[in-house]
Amino acid sequence: MNVNAESTNGQVVIGLNAVIVAIIEEQPKVLVVQHTSETLTAQHETLTERTALPHDNRHEALPFGPFYPLKHRTLEAGLRSWVEEQTDHDIGYVEQLYTFGNEGRDPREEAGGARLVSVGYLALVQDTGPTAIENAVWQDWYRFFPWEDWRDGSPIILESDIIPALRQWIADAENNDEQKDRYERACITFGLDDTPWNDELVLERYELLYEASLVTERQDNLNGEEISDHRGTAMALDHRRILATAIGRLRGKIKYRPVVFELMPPTFTLLQLQKVVEALSGSLLHKQNFRRLIEKKGLVEATGKIESQTGGRPASQFRFRREVLMERQALGVRQN
Amino acid sequence: MNVNAESTNGQVVIGLNAVIVAIIEEQPKVLVVQHTSETLTAQHETLTERTALPHDNRHEALPFGPFYPLKHRTLEAGLRSWVEEQTDHDIGYVEQLYTFGNEGRDPREEAGGARLVSVGYLALVQDTGPTAIENAVWQDWYRFFPWEDWRDGSPIILESDIIPALRQWIADAENNDEQKDRYERACITFGLDDTPWNDELVLERYELLYEASLVTERQDNLNGEEISDHRGTAMALDHRRILATAIGRLRGKIKYRPVVFELMPPTFTLLQLQKVVEALSGSLLHKQNFRRLIEKKGLVEATGKIESQTGGRPASQFRFRREVLMERQALGVRQN
DNA sequence: ACTACTTATACTAATATTGAGCATAATACG
DNA sequence: CGTATTATGCTCAATATTAGTATAAGTAGT
Numbered sequence: 001m002n003v004n005a006e007s008t009n010g011q012v013v014i015g016l017n018a019v020i021v022a023i024i025e026e027q028p029k030v031l032v033v034q035h036t037s038e039t040l041t042a043q044h045e046t047l048t049e050r051t052a053l054p055h056d057n058r059h060e061a062l063p064f065g066p067f068y069p070l071k072h073r074t075l076e077a078g079l080r081s082w083v084e085e086q087t088d089h090d091i092g093y094v095e096q097l098y099t100f101g102n103e104g105r106d107p108r109e110e111a112g113g114a115r116l117v118s119v120g121y122l123a124l125v126q127d128t129g130p131t132a133i134e135n136a137v138w139q140d141w142y143r144f145f146p147w148e149d150w151r152d153g154s155p156i157i158l159e160s161d162i163i164p165a166l167r168q169w170i171a172d173a174e175n176n177d178e179q180k181d182r183y184e185r186a187c188i189t190f191g192l193d194d195t196p197w198n199d200e201l202v203l204e205r206y207e208l209l210y211e212a213s214l215v216t217e218r219q220d221n222l223n224g225e226e227i228s229d230h231r232g233t234a235m236a237l238d239h240r241r242i243l244a245t246a247i248g249r250l251r252g253k254i255k256y257r258p259v260v261f262e263l264m265p266p267t268f269t270l271l272q273l274q275k276v277v278e279a280l281s282g283s284l285l286h287k288q289n290f291r292r293l294i295e296k297k298g299l300v301e302a303t304g305k306i307e308s309q310t311g312g313r314p315a316s317q318f319r320f321r322r323e324v325l326m327e328r329q330a331l332g333v334r335q336n
Numbered sequence: 337m338n339v340n341a342e343s344t345n346g347q348v349v350i351g352l353n354a355v356i357v358a359i360i361e362e363q364p365k366v367l368v369v370q371h372t373s374e375t376l377t378a379q380h381e382t383l384t385e386r387t388a389l390p391h392d393n394r395h396e397a398l399p400f401g402p403f404y405p406l407k408h409r410t411l412e413a414g415l416r417s418w419v420e421e422q423t424d425h426d427i428g429y430v431e432q433l434y435t436f437g438n439e440g441r442d443p444r445e446e447a448g449g450a451r452l453v454s455v456g457y458l459a460l461v462q463d464t465g466p467t468a469i470e471n472a473v474w475q476d477w478y479r480f481f482p483w484e485d486w487r488d489g490s491p492i493i494l495e496s497d498i499i500p501a502l503r504q505w506i507a508d509a510e511n512n513d514e515q516k517d518r519y520e521r522a523c524i525t526f527g528l529d530d531t532p533w534n535d536e537l538v539l540e541r542y543e544l545l546y547e548a549s550l551v552t553e554r555q556d557n558l559n560g561e562e563i564s565d566h567r568g569t570a571m572a573l574d575h576r577r578i579l580a581t582a583i584g585r586l587r588g589k590i591k592y593r594p595v596v597f598e599l600m601p602p603t604f605t606l607l608q609l610q611k612v613v614e615a616l617s618g619s620l621l622h623k624q625n626f627r628r629l630i631e632k633k634g635l636v637e638a639t640g641k642i643e644s645q646t647g648g649r650p651a652s653q654f655r656f657r658r659e660v661l662m663e664r665q666a667l668g669v670r671q672n
Numbered sequence: 673a674c675t676a677c678t679t680a681t682a683c684t685a686a687t688a689t690t691g692a693g694c695a696t697a698a699t700a701c702g
Numbered sequence: 703c704g705t706a707t708t709a710t711g712c713t714c715a716a717t718a719t720t721a722g723t724a725t726a727a728g729t730a731g732t
Contacts, residue, residue: 011405012348012349012350012403012405013348014348014350014437014453067348067437069347069348069437069439069450069451072439073438073439074437074438074439075435075437075438075453096434096435098432099411099432099435099455101350101403101405101410101411101455102409102410102411103405103408103409103410114405115405117350117411119435119437184659269680270680270681271679271680286720286721286722287679287680287681288680288681288682288683288721288722289719289720289721291680291681291682292719293719308728308729310678310679310680310728310729311677311678311679311728311729312677312678312679312680312727312728312729313678313679313680313681313726313727313728313729314679314680314727314728315679315680315681316680316681323520605709606709606710607708607709622690622691622692622693623708623709623710624692624693624709624710624711624712625690625691625692627709627710627711628690629690644699644700646699646700646707646708646709647699647700647706647707647708648698648699648700648706648707648708648709649697649698649699649700649707649708649709649710650698650699650708650709651708651709651710652709652710
């Protein structure tokens with residue numbers, strides 16, 4: 001090849017995207033910023049430079065911050081820096097998710113701008129009240145993925161809408177091979193025909209829906225109304241995809257690492273802990289077995305105190321044994 | 337904050353690092369390029385622009401390629417593009433590993449250059465003969481991490497050298513808390529005092545050794561001789577760290593996803609498959625149970641043919657059932 | 673105080689998975 | 703033909719998982 005670097009290199013801008021998760025009233029929440037097209041395309045500037053905007057033509061975006069190489073020793077430091085500055089509280093757990101560099105991620109690019117490469121991070125914070133980010137609100141993450149919440153049984157939207165639409169999409173395949181391929185993928189991801197549902201395939205499901213044109217990728221190419229239908233609310237750019245990545249990763253991780261505790265208050269009952277795990281994984285767990293699991297792993301210790309606001313028999317309060325982070329590996333709250 | 341972006345942004349250069357793995361004669365190999373300081377600091381240029389260099393003052397580096405936003409639609413496409421061009425064969429499986437953006441990764445940066453952010457990828461290829469990359473050779477990966485190979489029992493270097501040195505480092509702690517912390521971390525990572533060895537903690541072990549000054553991070557700040565001692569060979573920049581990330585990730589992944597088969601020839605016997613898994617994980621498996629596992633998962637099917645070069649009773653040849661990639665999830669060759 | 677309801681927690685039986693090993697089969701080599 | 707070597711089938715005990723039953727200890731209502 002021997003291409004000249006100068007001529008083909010183009011410009012690259014690096015940004016940091018944060019999926020900031022908290023559990024509020026036993027629901028999984030993600031911090032979302034309300035944007036307009038103008039602020040959005042200028043999103044590599046600092047968030048505080050944004051100005052308040054009229055309520056129409058709005059977008060929901062993940063918080064985004066710049067990476068200043070001269071200021072930040074590491075990517076993670078850059079992320080912590082602006083997130084903590086903006087939200088006014090510590091983010092304990094941070095994990096790098098994925099780096100997104102697809103062409104066309106940012107519409108500005110097409111107008112000759114630089115390619116936006118974003119490093120996505122997952123951050124877990126405790127529910128410590130409102131944040132200071134302008135226009136930022138905690139949104140239930142199932143608002144963007146209503147088919148992912150199985151806590152009240154199989155989501156109605158699946159049976160009544162998505163699965164029929166998927167079957168139509170399978171039937172519409174050009175040829176036999178493609179049809180078989182579509183069917184198999186739909187089986188795995190959406191648990192068609194007795195295939196078991198796998199809670200970790202959040203991104204795979206979203207991408208299948210996108211490919212089948214059953215879901216709207218972006219909010220930004222429409223003007224006016226918010227794009228929200230029974231198949232969930234869209235987000236700016238590829239942010240819904242980043243969120244899907246985060247949810248899937250977190251669902252996987254809690255099974256083998258004790259990361260749930262990053263979302264818990266200092267003391268909690270076992271049922272509270274279970275509710276949080278259920279909120280994240282979107283499915284219900286067997287109570288007695290969950291207890292046994294947690295106790296066997298030695299993840300928690302009783303504080304000796306009692307919580308009486310249970311509505312029934314009072315429950316022991318527990319605290320996370322921080323030591324175990326360093327003790328054994330491969331312990332989490334897997335139960336399937 | 338409201339810092340001016342122009343003044344603090346600095347320059348960022350994006351590169352793509354590949355950990356290209358193959359199994360050659362039942363040993364885990366990684367593609368390594370022999371560099372000099374000069375070519376190294378210019379490594380964001382294309383590899384083919386490098387010139388052959390004298391044999392002293394050499395470095396071992398992971399293959400590195402540039403990312404051209406104008407040419408490559410995605411980061412992965414950019415990686416595939418230059419890797420396939422250079423190695424002359426397809427890389428089937430590619431997985432994004434991690435994005436490294438630490439200050440001081442590249443010594444050139446200190447001289448006012450741009451910050452080098454590298455997206456690391458893991459690529460699995462089949463053993464298909466020599467590559468066309470100049471100066472590139474397949475190296476046994478345990479050359480860089482001799483303490484990771486337990487196939488012949490506990491590595492001598494551990495007992496005779498590393499563990500004593502670690503105990504000394506623990507004893508040298510400033511205060512009691514630090515001592516306890518050092519001890520616990522050493523227990524988990526290096527399996528001190530009956531803690532079980534965890535094969536996935538490759539990066540954690542390397543970082544502990546680095547922190548304890550028991551290992552040389554880089555080759556590039558020395559001139560002359562290759563840095564290689566009983567504690568493994570160093571690599572350029574932070575490449576040994578990237579390799580450690582790759583090994584740990586691969587060891588984890590084979591347990592729940594059928595990725596080993598990317599490294600296998602089209603047909604193989606079960607013992608050959610087992611040897612590959614053992615080579616990757618660095619530990620031995622129980623033969624009969626391994627068979628049972630593989631057969632139960634339905635990962636392979638008999639070709640009907642027989643391999644007679646076994647040295648004993650001939651073995652059935654198998655092939656990977658590619659369909660299972662789409663069939664069930666959560667199947668791999670976990671056996672611990 | 674008694675009843676109904678709610679949640680907490682202990683315990684059990686059936687089943688599945690795993691770890692370790694024994695036994696036998698089929699080849700090569702001398 | 704005997705021995706070494708690898709392949710493959712099978713067993714058995716230990717452990718883990720799933721799906722419960724049973725009982726304890728509170729609250730609220732009457």
